[in-house]
């Protein structure tokens with residue numbers, strides 16, 4: 001018998017550096033930025049890892065003297081254009097899956113007691129395109145995305161409210177049962193913001209020591225769903241503090 005939605009363990013995945021790697025996002029952002037806003041920027045000073053697309057856009061608007069209101073007014077056109085370029089870029093060069101990511105998503109998705117969601121700095125369109133290129137889009141429909149708010153911690157609270165709303169459960173309870181899986185200290189902080197556990201995957205952006213120091217309860221170097229890792233994920237809040 002399937003577990004009631006309200007009893008499921010929420011697992012929120014970051015995308016870049018956590019499920020997959022791709023360089024196409026950088027170029028897509030740069031080209032769309034010039035097409036929609038007329039700003040030429042190499043983006044060499046931008047740190048995308050752990051950031052949100054909207055935060056990056058607003059910082060670039062400030063750098064280039066753009067009006068914040070005008071920037072926000074055109075943001076939908078910008079992210080739509082960026083998604084088009086991203087899709088072309090990913091057709092030319094497919095994203096590279098993080099080892100074990102595909103297997104972990106499938107292992108969790110096949111269970112009745114886990115609810116999968118996204119907590120990503122990617123704009124929604126871009127997030128779903130990246131996942132589609134690695135065959136993971138069908139497992140994710142809900143989440144908080146980087147064009148909805150510029151602050152990742154706020155996105156984490158949105159993800160909880162969304163889940164709590166659809167499951168008819170208390171948000172705090174949902175978060176404490178939940179798990180954020182990400183690759184940067186910003187993901188860890190977002191998990192701490194909502195009182196969820198964090199599984200950090202050290203794939204390059206931030207090292208294992210930094211991730212642990214930021215508060216990640218568990219740090220791994222790949223996402224292979226070993227019995228030990230699955231047991232830990234499914235143990236829920238019982239592992240907090242251990």
Ligand SMILES: [Mg+2]
Pocket residue numbers: 014015016017018049050182183184
């Ligand atoms: Mg990431």
